[in-house]
């Protein structure tokens with residue numbers, strides 16, 4: 001089942017990329033495996049999937065030792081700064097950085113192990129009071145505060161838009177994140193190069209790709225529905 005789902009998702013990624021005149025090579029699938037057993041992750045790994053998304057540090061700690069070394073974990077949940085050390089040690093990217101305190105803690109732990117970590121700034125693009133992330137208007141300030149931290153590399157932006165009933169209704173949020181990124185690039189942020197845009201989930205990743213997503217985070221469509229509702233954010 002996972003194999004079929006994965007090829008179905010891969011086909012949809014290719015279709016949406018073609019529709020948008022983009023290369024599907026520029027789009028990475030993060031297989032969101034929160035609440036799912038490591039066996040499911042290994043099934044996906046054996047079909048070629050390499051990047052997994054987790055929302056809870058405890059799950060990362062439980063699963064990491066059971067995964068092959070070239071499986072990568074993106075942390076996509078709300079990260080408390082008292083868990084920063086664990087995220088720094090066991091994750092390959094933290095997609096949900098939205099405050100300086102967390103960034104500083106990550107940086108301190110990374111200095112001790114002389115490692116660098118790719119991070120995304122989480123933007124609350126729809127100004128949804130129930131969601132983590134900074135308002136779009138705060139992006140430049142947080143970027144400039146984090147940029148001097150030697151062990152962190154800000155490679156892009158991530159968002160979880162407000163829930164909408166149809167993917168088309170989410171399109172404007174994805175377009176907003178892309179336009180925010182374009183304005184930042186024009187001002188020289190991200191070294192003047194297009195940054196990663198992590199946006200789109202099971203219900204709306206094709207639309208997100210049409211609007212410029214470089215990372216899509218897909219759980220349910222790959223691993224099936226979750227017993228506990230784990231939106232995590």
Ligand SMILES: *Cc1c(COP(=O)(O)O)cnc(C)c1O
Nearest residue numbers: 032076201202217218219220231
């Ligand atoms: C759970 C989760 C996803 C995956 O959601 P699905 O609808 O199951 O694809 C993506 N991103 C984040 C941040 C999540 O918490």
